[in-house]
Amino acid sequence: xxxxxxxxxxxxxxxxxxxxxxxxxxxxxxxxxxxxxxxxxxxxxxxxxxxxxxxxxxxxxxxxxxxxxxxxxxxxxxxxxxxxxxxxxxxxxxxxxxxxxxxxxxxxxxxxxxxxxxxxxxxxxxxxxxxxxxxxxxxxxxxxxxxxxxxxxxxxxxxxxxxxxxxxxxxxxxxxxxxxxxxxxxxxxxxxxxxxxxxxxxxxxxxxxxxxxxxxxxxxxxxxxxxxxxxxxxxxxxxxxxxxxxxxxxxxxxxxxxxxxxxxxxxxxxxxxxxxxxxxxxxxxxxxxxxxxxxxxxxxxxxxxxxxxxxxxxxxxxxxxxxxxxxxxxxxxxxxxxxxxxxxxxxxxxxxxxxxxxxxxxxxxxxxxxxx
Numbered sequence: 001x002x003x004x005x006x007x008x009x010x011x012x013x014x015x016x017x018x019x020x021x022x023x024x025x026x027x028x029x030x031x032x033x034x035x036x037x038x039x040x041x042x043x044x045x046x047x048x049x050x051x052x053x054x055x056x057x058x059x060x061x062x063x064x065x066x067x068x069x070x071x072x073x074x075x076x077x078x079x080x081x082x083x084x085x086x087x088x089x090x091x092x093x094x095x096x097x098x099x100x101x102x103x104x105x106x107x108x109x110x111x112x113x114x115x116x117x118x119x120x121x122x123x124x125x126x127x128x129x130x131x132x133x134x135x136x137x138x139x140x141x142x143x144x145x146x147x148x149x150x151x152x153x154x155x156x157x158x159x160x161x162x163x164x165x166x167x168x169x170x171x172x173x174x175x176x177x178x179x180x181x182x183x184x185x186x187x188x189x190x191x192x193x194x195x196x197x198x199x200x201x202x203x204x205x206x207x208x209x210x211x212x213x214x215x216x217x218x219x220x221x222x223x224x225x226x227x228x229x230x231x232x233x234x235x236x237x238x239x240x241x242x243x244x245x246x247x248x249x250x251x252x253x254x255x256x257x258x259x260x261x262x263x264x265x266x267x268x269x270x271x272x273x274x275x276x277x278x279x280x281x282x283x284x285x286x287x288x289x290x291x292x293x294x295x296x297x298x299x300x301x302x303x304x305x306x307x308x309x310x311x312x313x314x315x316x317x318x319x320x321x322x323x324x325x326x327x328x329x330x331x332x333x334x335x336x337x338x339x340x341x342x343x344x345x346x347x348x349x350x351x352x353x354x355x356x357x358x359x360x361x362x363x364x365x366x367x368x369x370x371x372x
Contacts, residue, residue, distance in 0.1 A: 007150045008157075011127075014147055015223055018125045021068065023224075025127045026061040026112070027160040028104050030270035031172070033198035036191045037246070037264045038255035055270070056195065057102050058202060059112060060160055060168070063124075064224060066214030070119060071095045072206055073112055074199055077102045083194035094199055106135040117141045127223075129158055162217040164209070169265050170242055171205035177245045184252055311349050318346045 015023055034054050061070035073095045080086060089096020095115065097108050116126070125145050128134050136146055149157050156162075180190035218224055243261060250258045309317070325339045 004150050004153065011147055011149070012223060014125060014145070018123075020065040020218075020224070021063050022122065022124045023064040023127070023218075024061060024068075024070075024116075024120075024124050025064075025159045025218075026059055026070075026116075027129065027158055027165065028057055028059045028131070029165045029169075030055050030057050030102075031169075031198070031202070032267060032270060033172075033176070033195070033201075034191050034193055035264070035267065036255075037250060038258040054195075055102050056198065056202075057104055059104065060165060060206065061116060062160065062164065062214050064159070064214070064218045066211030068120075069206060069209070069214070070116060072202060073097070073108075073115075074202070075099070075102050075104060075108060076195055081195050083196040092196065094203075096199075104131070104133040106133050106137075109133050109135065110137060110139065113139060113141055113144065117143045120144070127158070157221050157223060159214075159218040159221050159223070162220050164213060164217050166266065167209055167213045168202075168205050170239070171208050172201055173265050174242055174245060175201045175205065177242075177249050181245075181249055181252060184249075190249075190253060311353050315346060315349055315353075318342055318349070322346065 032053050032055050057075040059073035059075075061073075062068065071094075074089065074097070076089075076096065076098045077100060079098045080088060084092060089098075097111065099105065099108075120143050123143055123145065125147055127147050127149060129149050130151050134148075136148075176193070179193065183190045183192075246261045246264065249255075322339065322342050325342070
């Protein structure tokens with residue numbers, strides 16, 4: 001394309017002026033966090049088994065050496081979905097915004113830039129695509145130099161598109177499949193998961209990515225050196241473990257005409273996180289509509305699979321898991337962070353139970369005092 005080579009040369013020149021840790025990229029993706037891998041279970045259509053397209057949009061940001069992955073920005077349909085228990089996303093510890101379409105907008109993009117500017121606390125270069133919502137306004141961003149990639153090249157040049165989002169979705173879908181298998185084994189609906197649980201899975205998956213994923217994806221774009229752009233595999237790399245889990249779930253659930261694992265990992269409809277709003281849509285989205293959205297969310301959101309388990313029961317289950325890790329005596333279990341995390345969780349629950357018991361005793365004593 002005319003002018004592309006000159007534009008790329010200019011971009012590489014700007015990139016060369018920064019250290020790898022100071023070169024960032026941000027991109028968004030949609031996520032259907034309750035989508036089923038097929039339309040039917042067995043030979044009959046069941047409620048909720050169709051492709052559920054309840055979505056959130058997630059904006060991911062990282063630097064070129066993988067040393068800094070900024071907190072994901074979530075965009076949902078409701079300001080306070082039922083699963084938030086009347087709290088805001090910020091109160092729950094998330095970078096969260098909402099509108100009726102769960103799309104990135106120029107307003108949300110401004111908020112993102114301001115928060116990233118406060119986060120980095122040093123001069124950085126931020127690479128962005130030319131999405132409709134990425135409107136560069138006259139903002140005071142002393143720490144951020146923005147560099148827009150040429151139109152129609154972002155699928156090849158944007159590092160987060162070059163495999164980082166794909167790797168994230170592999171991690172997320174693994175967790176989703178394990179949850180679905182647990183639900184089936186407990187006689188529950190395999191696909192229903194509330195938005196808060198999905199957001200927690202997303203954060204865990206994002207932080208689980210290896211730094212090598214970030215480094216390799218940046219390298220493949222060819223932006224960090226004068227080397228030509230490497231061909232990028234557009235499909236998501238599928239490891240054997242994920243394929244086995246998917247096949248096991250399809251067989252266990254008795255799904256007929258299951259979609260391919262590639263399509264389950266990255267449905268094409270998820271790749272539309274932006275929208276150019278009409279005047280009517282802007283007016284509609286500026287109005288408070290949480291009550292209507294809550295009613296819609298009530299049909300799709302359910303409590304987490306383990307929310308009903310008492311703390312004493314949680315301790316019993318944890319003790320069994322710890323015992324399994326210790327008895328097997330394998331280095332992969334006994335010396336890993338898994339066992340340490342289980343022991344810490346067990347200890348925390350013990351303390352929570354003790355605090356609750358003390359509160360009950362104190363309350364009982366207070367009531368007895370006033371009854372005298």
